[in-house]
Amino acid sequence: MPYCPDCFTEYVEGVAQCADCGTALVPGSPPEPPRRKVADLGNSELVRIRVFSGGTAQMDADLARNILETEGIPCVLPGETSAEVLPVLDVPLFVREEDAERATELLKSYLDEGEPLPSE
Ligand SMILES: [Zn+2]
Incomplete structure (x- = not known):
């Protein structure tokens, strides 16, 4: 066929x-039709490691997810499963509890790169 x-x-x-x-x-x-890779989060506790806000929230959140998935850290953006087209103001990003620390560090180094470190 x-x-x-x-x-x-x-x-x-x-x-x-x-x-x-x-x-x-x-x-x-x-x-097989290309399917969105569904992260295997098992039964792990999810932790919100970051909230993106503003006009580029969804874009930033997608970027963050790409970064984490590249590093093998599954993550969840709750907004993406809904069919809502309403503007999302805040996009929270969740990862498994055991990945939270590493994910936070990764996002910090990728997304906040270039920002001056706070002086002591
Ligand atoms: Zn066609």
């Missing part, structure tokens, strides 16, 4: 183009 490589819709034999997006179909079966 041909399928659309863009939206992974499967079509019957003989169809050459995706009805949805117009992309040329490719033969074979569609691979």
Whole structure:
């Protein structure tokens, strides 16, 4: 069965183009659709390590999540699972309790880099 490589819709034999997006179909079966990687948080206690706020909150939070996931630390942004399109003012970022300390340090070094250290 041909399928659309863009939206992974499967079509019957003989169809050459995706009805949805117009992309040329490719033969074979569609691979597993790309899925958002769901962090495996187990039953761990979640700790809020940071709250992003302001107009770039969601962007900052996404960046932070990328940083943490690159380091192998699963994290949760509660806002992303809802379908709400309301502007989010504060985006909290959660990690597992056991990762909290490391995650905080990582974000500090990545996100706060360049800021002058507080003098003693
Ligand atoms: Zn398509």
